[in-house]
Amino acid sequence: MTRPSATTAPAPKSSPSPSASASTGRSWTADQMPPQHGRRVVITGANSGIGFEAALELARHGAAIILPARSEAKAADAIRRIRAAVPAADLTPALLDLASLDSVRAFAAMVEERFPGPSLDLLINNAGVMALPRREITEDGYERQFATNVLGPFALTALLFPRLKPIAGTRIVTLSSIAAHGGKIAFDNLQGERAYSPLNGAYTQSKLADLIFALELQRRLGAAGSPIASLAAHPGIAVTNLQANLKGIYKLLGPLLMPLIGHSARQGALPELFAATAPEALAGGYYGPNGIREIKGDPAPAKLPPASTDCALASRLWTTAEQLTGIRFDVGG
Template sequence: MTTQTNSHFMASDVPSQQGRRVLITGANSGIGYEAALELARQGAEVILPARSVDKAEGAIARIRREVPGAKLTAGVLDLASLASVREFARTIGERFPGQSLDLLINNAGVMAVPQRELTVDGYERQFATNYLGPFLLTALLFPQMRQRRGSRIVTVSSGVSNQGKIEFDNLQGERSYKPMFGAYSQSKLADLIFQLELQRRLTAVGSPVLSTGGHPGYAITNLQASGPAGQSPLGFRIISAILKPFASQDAAHGALPTLYAATAQSVEPGGYYGPNGFQELKGYPVAAKIAPAAKDLSLAKRLWAETERLTGVTFSL
């Protein structure tokens, strides 16, 4: 249930984050950057990995111009490479040993890559970057999550998860490839399934850590140009041009569902949040529509097992 207060949640409503250590992927731009900025503004120590040191340091410099005393740590992480995820998790474990993380936000992603691409591991780029990498990162970092009330794992999905379908015979786009309402929507549905199944497993073992999530609606960020040479599919660009004038919002407002899921006291275990406007495209964060497939328990268990196989990790809580 959402309240009138929740429906007008703003960045200024983020409670104090003093004493909390946050790791957020994709924080060098877009909604990830805006979320990192607000968390730092409220006193959180923020770890900001990016695909290069320069990108991570650039984001840190921009945040420090806004928040001079911010506690920020750069890192290198390419979610499309399982080896990179493992190496990054190892470095975090060495630098911040033991139970040292209060908040993990799986935010980084790519969208509507025009032509099918395979990662170094042989996986379709969107499925690998948006889902397999975050799953592996969460599994490897979970032992470092502080087992106390207030600790959260936030997974950013998308409104197009409602159009997604998990095709086990086409997970890597090997049978057919559709950039947006195929590979991308499948990867974001997988994120939502993961968020909900993770909460079920956390509840089953009595962990105080919450698994929550959200989607930004139609936020104007560089994600829309994340394909090769910044080129999104023609059909997607046409739809975007039509919707943009009246149904879009900037990255700062797009970050609000993530910030709400990460910090609001009224968030429920497994809660999923998005904008309250028309078709959840823009507005203030409220409980978002959950695709029926994301509630399928047998599908969730099958996907979890297949993901463990693909990533080579056993995610034990």
């Protein structure tokens, strides 16, 4: 089969600061995505939930997708479901467990071997875990939510950065959450060593850290004069299997309330797709649903938690992530 000719996606508009916003002007849907033919994408967590919906839309628009999952069976199942809708989809299965730094390194090495040189147009850090009921320690010795949601994506982005095309239109999108507004970066309890709270501690902290990481990455890219753009997004409240670990009143009412107050995984994927592809998206922008409390709705600029724009906090967290992963992330190198 002849590959479609490569196209370059429009570059995100420049943003003078992470808090700058842009109006979408109208309801944005996946039908408004620019063609993605000739673009190669890595999207984590694409075997389920909003990650799957995002991968499906990117495939429909012609992107070639590297689709990693924690098992070959999960990757194969996602590919089968995407190809049922898009028979000619260009999909590459891979193994990746973001909770394991060895797995992250192995995946990055596979990408370098299979697709050498600057070969990636888009990296979407979508995968994550939520509200694990007990404090779990990974093989690297880190609390699992912090390892999966923060350290894994940080290491993956750093290791794949040389594979990203240094041209306008190349983007890195990191998924945060409205829960970030309740987060606090507790350097004296970063791994839940002193006290572990599954949702309103470990999870909210991890999603605030993801947002801080995305905004700090854009500051560094801008300072280095890089054309690559970093953006962030959140899905609002989307009905996915991510809520499976909720306990107590959340678990009791979840199956009844989630479909009423939230929206579908397909709708929840739109903010990250907007950040990943829309010409009007801002470098350093943050996007989520435009409804009440950003719970559901159409993609629009999202409200930033005050801590997410603290440059000193961001620099300390970046250095801490480098120390914990053993990976120096220099965007100018």
